């Protein structure tokens with residue numbers, strides 16, 4: 001294989017979809033005040049209802065980089081006076097990622113972590129970000145950065161919200177009302193969302209009949 005061929009093979013390998021066992025799921029509770037419960041969707045114990053976002057972990061990404069080019073490297077864009085990688089004023093790190101001789105920039109932050117873990121997290125996040133510029137896990141990035149604000153419990157759910165996931169995870173009528181109001185606020189009460197709300201409300205009521213007075217905003221179960 002010529003040099004040019006091995007470059008195109010390596011770069012193409014980066015763009016191939018990741019296998020299900022290489023993809024992690026991150027639950028994003030609808031509200032920080034949500035009551036925690038066992039989640040039937042991901043098997044975790046977290047605030048419900050929640051959306052679920054997929055991301056590729058550091059180990060799977062590193063494995064893919066090695067497959068594409070065993071000699072891949074990254075370097076910080078700048079060094080501080082102490083000779084160490086220079087972080088910007090918000091704790092972020094710019095890097096250059098070189099794969100098969102092609103160099104692209106990436107930026108990472110500490111995702112709310114602190115101390116030594118913050119540095120490791122920023123490096124991993126920058127690699128994920130730069131890898132995305134090569135097309136790695138691009139399908140997952142289409143939904144937005146899945147790891148954005150993961151460790152900040154006060155942070156809102158990353159957009160775009162997967163309304164049908166939220167609705168499917170709701171277990172009470174008040175939760176459905178909350179979702180309805182929120183979707184309405186951002187003009188997302190589309191036909192599929194309304195249908196899902198109605199269907200889920202019927203299911204919730206069938207599972208545990210409850211007082212629905214005052215929930216006029218939720219569409220009738222029919």
Ligand SMILES: [Zn+2]
Pocket residue numbers: 027039040041042043044046050052
């Ligand atoms: Zn879950």
